[in-house]
Amino acid sequence: METFLKLFENPSVLKFTKLGLWILLIVLIIGFLRKLLKKRIEDTSVRYKAQKGVEIIGYFLIILMIFMAITLDDIKDYTIIIGLFTAGITFTLQELILSIAGSFYIFFVRVYKPGDRIEINNIKGDVIDIDSIYTTLMEMGEWVSSDNYSGRIVKISNAFVFKGPIKNYSMDFPFVWDELNILVTYDSDITLAKDLILAEANELLSEYSQKSKTKWQEMVERYYIENATIEPTIAVNLTDNWIALNLRYITDYKLRRDTRNKLFSNIEKTIRSTKGKVTLASTTLQLLKIPELEVQLKNKL
Structure with a gap:
């Protein structure tokens, strides 16, 4: 016990003990304020946002106290020890340090925020939480089609914001372009088909088109980007089997699957109402019956 008490007579040990107690106190205060x-x-x-603000302020105070404890006193005698200690900590906790730096980068640069739909490290989902270490996503895709939730909660290290691209589906421009291929036969009235498809698309997507025009104009003014066509457009492609009418349109990033379903249902009903002027195409196979062969065998005596 005496040896243990004498240990605290060392100014350096006493200083770092006080620092540890202050850090522990700040961590406890952060937890208390979060619950409050x-x-x-x-x-x-x-x-x-308030809870995250408390966390950021608390971590900033901890970093400031560590910096002050090291730099305010005369540290000439401890240069080698501090250098080795810092190098060891940096090597051991490099991923943790990078994750904490990533959390500051995410909040201050606004790379993404809770509620955004992003793709990072080849994982797509909606951001449901961002803490000092991890970004939590509600995963989309994998074994389910289109933009449906898979049901899995994925935690991704914040360090990945420095390691690769981040695809944000909702920041600045919460709309995406999508395409729908309508296949019609060669004996269909192509002009009528194009007019019908565009009419259905404009009727269904008029609200998206108006909202997206305003947002896109803001994008053009903010970024070095060319203007784009917001209204639905059709491109015609001739194939060996049918004529493909490629409808390109803009929709809300969260309603891509629903919009595609409504568009196809409305277009299909409209085409059927033309009474054969426009016919949907499909792959057709014709099976031919092999002619019967009569084989006569003669016995040789």
């Missing part, structure tokens, strides 16, 4: 905010603030968005 959870009880007092009902709005989910405001509560989330």
Whole structure:
């Protein structure tokens, strides 16, 4: 016990012990404030931002205290020790340090925020939480088609914001372009087919087109990007079997699957109402019957 007490007579040991106690106190205060905010603030968005703000301030104070403890005193005698300690910590906790740096980068640069739909490290999903270490996603895709949730919660290290591209489906421009191929036969009235498809698309997507025009104009003013056609367009492609009418349109990034389904249903009904002027095409196989062969065998005596 005496040896243990004498250990604290060393100024350096005493200093780092006080530093450790202060860090522990700040961590406890962060936890207390998070629980207090959870009880007092009902709005989910405001509560989330307030809790994250408390975390960021707390971690900033911890980093500031460590920096002050090392730099305020005369550290000439501890240069080698601090250098080796820092190198060891950096090598051991490099992923953790990069993740914490990534969290600051995400919040201050606004790479993405909770509610955004992103793809990072080849994983696509909606951001449901961002903490100091991980970004949590509600995964989409994998064994389910289109933009449906798979049901899995995925945690991705914030360090990945420095390691590869981040695809954001909702930041600045919450719309995406999609395509739908309508296949019609060669004996169909192509002009009528194009007019019918465009009419259905314009009727269904008029709201998206108006909203997206305003957003796209903001994009053109903010970024070095060319103007784009927002209204639905059709491109014709001739194949060996049919004429493919490729409809390109814009829709809300969260309603891509629903929009595609409504478009195809409406177009299919409209085409059928033309009474044969426009006919949907499909692959057709014709099976031919092999002619019967009569074989007569003669016995040789």
